[in-house]
Amino acid sequence: MNSGTHGIKLIAEAKRTARHLPAYNEALVQHVLRETTHQFSRLEELLRTVDELSGADPDYTRRIAAQMALLHANVKWNKRCLLAYHQQRVAFLKQLFWTLGCLPDELREHLSPQELDYFSHYILLINQYKGNYVDIGLTASLIPPKDLYIEVRVVQECGEIQVENGTLMLAKNSQHLVKRSDVEHLIHRGLLEHIR
Structure with missing residues (x-):
């Protein structure tokens, strides 16, 4: 599979998260992380090669520079895909809190342990802030009710x-x-x- 293909799959999953929360794709995230680590290691190897071959054949040096540029672009691409995937899921969790005020039990199994931890800390921070203003319902609708x-x-x-x-x-x-x-x-x- 071509480099960056798994990142594209993460982006496709992130788009689906806008409407509902699919299960956290640990396998795909780990695959993108391993691919990125491998590319970064290869980039460091090429950098050492360029340092050792200073003054060597200019064509060879240009080929290595092109490889380094491509690897660097792939590392940045994978990083952006990972950040977009996780940012979309975090945005969904925040929206869920502000509409429901809690995490439904059926969604707990879709979250990674880190996302569960994030959600509980997010609620804790909101409750700490709300503690200063006891009479304000932060999760209440912003549209004033017509009837009490x-x-x-x-x-x-x-x-x-x-x-x-x-x-x-x-x-x-x-x-x-x-x-x-x-x-x-x-x-x-x-x-x-x-x-x-």
């Missing part, structure tokens, strides 16, 4: 939840008139449906 209370239908069993005025039992297919701020995170997760 809304009618919702329970799509998926939620059990008992804590609301401002006590507790509320959310059994599947039941309907409730609740304060929007108490259930907005459940609506975003698809557990409740706002009845218009």
Whole structure:
């Protein structure tokens, strides 16, 4: 397979991440890393060769310089592909936090250990910041609600939840008139449906 082909595969996966989060492709990432390390080692070898052959045949020196330029371009290409792949996944995780406020269990298996660690630290930082402003819901919708209370239908069993005025039992297919701020995170997760 040609050099850089695996980087192109990473970019294709990154594009798919814009809509949903596929499983982290550890094998492909490791392959690109090994390829990059090999190319960089080869680049260092050629650099030593040029130093040893200073004053040698100019055509030979130009050929080595061309090889070095190509290897350097490949190393930069692979690096950019790896960064783009990981940046797209991180952007998806950030967006997920701001829309749902949490990481759904079904997505946990799609993340690498480093991504899980990143997500938990990201939540920790947001919560530390939010701690200074107790009354502000950072993950709440930026569009002001038209009504303080809304009618919702329970799509998926939620059990008992804590609301401002006590507790509320959310059994599947039941309907409730609740304060929007108490259930907005459940609506975003698809557990409740706002009845218009």
